[in-house]
Amino acid sequence: MLILGIETSCDETGIALFSTKQGLLSHTLHSQTEMHREYGGVVPELASRDHIRRVLPLINQALLAAKCQLHDINAIAYTQGPGLAGALLVGASIGASLSFALGIPALGIHHLEGHLLSPLLSSPAPSFPFIALLVSGGHTQLMQVDGVGQYKLLGETVDDAAGEAFDKTAKLLGLGYPGGAALSQLAKQGQRGQFKLPRPMLNSGDLNFSFSGLKTAVLTLINRQEITQQSRADIAFAFQDAVVEVLTEKSLAALSQTGLTQLVVAGGVGANEQLRNNLTLKAASVGVTVFYPELEFCTDNGAMIAFAGAMRLQTADISSWEPASSFTVNARWNLEMIDLPDA
Ligand code: KG4
């Protein structure tokens, strides 16, 4: 089976072709980061319009790279939600139209299911069950992944996502958008112990997170003194140190509570070097293996959607499925509420 994956939930247009026999054949991506940078964040209307411009050329590129034709595709997997409604509609309408035109099934995939299964595209891959720490610009969640379609939310942020906190703090420090990577670079020149920031909800007794207070604490620090290049770096260090400690400790708590020994880190913040070093060090001391999918599978991409579609198709009887004649998107969608196709 050859599955075409289409991801358009936010500011990346991602396309991929995944073969259930040969694995990932090709994937293509266009990131809109440059376009949104001058506005300091994602502008939904601009995002939708750009997806429209990119999606068909990217599908053609992916077909060319995989040496396939449109009629070789057996099913389509598109991101149905959560995300920006207008952006999602672009992928859903293309997915449904191709499904109708080619007479093949279309599956609406939950974006976070894509992220949770994406580590299986990497090598070495974890085996079920594992704990996933999902840390992106929009999400901060700890999930228990027992198998395809078997996801249990263990904890999540009660306010800002970790990536969002990085971006907002970076903005306060005069760094560009998105600022996570730049803040992390600046933190390398920072010194430990110059500033102490709180560890929000570290001892809350549950697996939830809160990051909006940290950003406010940084603002208070900035307003309290004259900011030099060194103090900016020291503040960046203190901020990153606080976020990394909380993410690490809660991940370890999730592992110890469930008795699982594999941790997968997905989402853009998973690129953070200090988080990786700290997690790897702490996990090794308690016999836990940490998996970091390649960055291209960590951030938004079409491969994870095609792969999630392939996994779904393997457990479903699609002989009675009709090609799509309509489509819906779910801008807000709880992962634990997804309907599994009938087996
Ligand atoms: O998963 P992702 O590419 O996109 C979505 O949010 O869907 O994550 C992007 C987030 C941004 O907030 C960005 O600032 C953050 O990941 N990020 C980082 C680093 N690289 C990207 N945060 C901290 N350290 C990094 N090195």
Ligand code: ZN
């Ligand atoms: Zn994402």
